[in-house]
Amino acid sequence: MARNPVHTMLASPNHDEWARQQYTLSLKDFVRDHVRARNEDLYERRAKPRFMKEHGRDPESAQEIGTVMWDDPAYQMFSRLHRDGQEMMWNAVADTLYREQGRLAADYTRYTQSDQRKGSLELDPNFDIPRAMAEVDIHLQPGGYCSDYGDDDVLAGAFYEYGGNLYTMGRGVGVSESKGEVGVRFINERYPDFTPTRVLDIGCSAGSSTVPYVTAFPNAEVHGIDVASSILRYAHARAEAMGKGVHYHQRDAANTGFEDESFDLVMSHNAMHEFSQSTTEAMMQESFRLLRPGGVAMHMDVNIRYDEYSPWMQFHRGWDQVNNNEPFWRVYATNNPSEMLRNAGFPEESVWQGKVQQLDNSLHWFISTARKR
Ligand SMILES: C[S@@+](CC[C@H](N)C(=O)[O-])C[C@H]1O[C@@H](n2cnc3c(N)ncnc32)[C@H](O)[C@@H]1O
Numbered sequence: 342m343a344r345n346p347v348h349t350m351l352a353s354p355n356h357d358e359w360a361r362q363q364y365t366l367s368l369k370d371f372v373r374d375h376v377r378a379r380n381e382d383l384y385e386r387r388a389k390p391r392f393m394k395e396h397g398r399d400p401e402s403a404q405e406i407g408t409v410m411w412d413d414p415a416y417q418m419f420s421r422l423h424r425d426g427q428e429m430m431w432n433a434v435a436d437t438l439y440r441e442q443g444r445l446a447a448d449y450t451r452y453t454q455s456d457q458r459k460g461s462l463e464l465d466p467n468f469d470i471p472r473a474m475a476e477v478d479i480h481l482q483p484g485g486y487c488s489d490y491g492d493d494d495v496l497a498g499a500f501y502e503y504g505g506n507l508y509t510m511g512r513g514v515g516v517s518e519s520k521g522e523v524g525v526r527f528i529n530e531r532y533p534d535f536t537p538t539r540v541l542d543i544g545c546s547a548g549s550s551t552v553p554y555v556t557a558f559p560n561a562e563v564h565g566i567d568v569a570s571s572i573l574r575y576a577h578a579r580a581e582a583m584g585k586g587v588h589y590h591q592r593d594a595a596n597t598g599f600e601d602e603s604f605d606l607v608m609s610h611n612a613m614h615e616f617s618q619s620t621t622e623a624m625m626q627e628s629f630r631l632l633r634p635g636g637v638a639m640h641m642d643v644n645i646r647y648d649e650y651s652p653w654m655q656f657h658r659g660w661d662q663v664n665n666n667e668p669f670w671r672v673y674a675t676n677n678p679s680e681m682l683r684n685a686g687f688p689e690e691s692v693w694q695g696k697v698q699q700l701d702n703s704l705h706w707f708i709s710t711a712r713k714r
Contacts, residue, residue: 625638
């Protein structure tokens with residue numbers, strides 16, 4: 342299972358769209374490798390001495406570094422270019438998706454009506470979308486996650502997967518790495534005696550983190566939940582296009598509505614950095630409530646831990662919160678998921694938290710896990 346598997350729900354660019362998308366990637370790469378790479382030097386040579394002159398000491402926090410960096414014209418130029426690259430990337434992706442919109446909607450309808458269907462989709466017309474998700478276009482995705490243009494609309498999911506593929510290629514996360522596969526490998530290594538029969542992926546989005554569990558545990562019933570209806574329609578059609586049975590539901594991580602002790606594996610991938618503190622805490626409590634005795638919780642996300650970072654690194658990595666509509670970036674980078682697992686009721690000795698290498702490069706995911714007694 343590759344991170345970017347090819348299937349019929351994946352939009353396909355024409356020549357000009359592809360060329361434009363490649364241009365935006367080159368721009369993003371250039372800004373990252375040649376403009377952003379100089380920011381620390383800029384800080385050391387220009388901004389820090391300016392702060393020192395004014396305050397008689399070095400800056401002590403990311404916020405203090407911001408007061409001198411945000412005024413620096415070279416940093417402003419970097420920041421503008423970085424944001425432009427991101428906006429241009431989404432616009433370039435939108436060309437393909439708006440052209441393919443009718444075809445994708447028709448394919449969605451065909452998959453949902455097929456008698457070969459392996460999974461299911463449950464949307465809730467009265468669902469109360471959390472405000473932060475309804476009002477913010479996270480990392481500038483056009484329309485955000487929660488736009489919904491009608492009963493066969495799959496655009497937000499198509500943006501997430503097709504745009505995300507381009508996004509990660511431009512940012513060096515790797516082109517053939519699957520978050521789900523890392524999760525499966527981690528679970529098999531840490532819990533060799535464990536074979537789940539009912540699995541829940543929280544914040545599943547387009548389902549690229551969910552489907553690998555169907556492949557890895559073919560006898561398991563696999564469920565995915567998310568708050569975004571259009572994304573879930575896409576995820577459903579995508580899984581069917583790949584011949585994988587997943588049961589998708591529109592539900593909130595903080596209050597899933599499933600029965601007590603009804604799963605033996607509850608996990609999330611790359612989702613906590615988009616959750617508020619209270620949602621993450623509630624998700625850990627839900628993980629405990631939903632698991633049967635012996636069940637496993639595994640929550641995995643980007644490897645940003647501010648307690649390991651210098652103030653400069655906190656400022657540097659904090660760009661996304663300020664400029665790329667990631668409202669919970671800092672909350673995620675400073676919270677302690679393993680403590681939340683303990684507070685939720687998992688036995689102390691079962692809780693583990695650490696870094697796990699990605700499959701195709703030297704970057705790491707940050708995993709927090711625990712097992713119910
Ligand atoms: C960055 S995506 C991660 C998607 C997927 N797990 C993956 O690895 O590709 C985060 C997802 O979490 C969903 N989400 C945000 N808040 C949520 C909540 N309170 N409950 C369930 N899902 C939520 C968003 O709609 C989005 O699809």
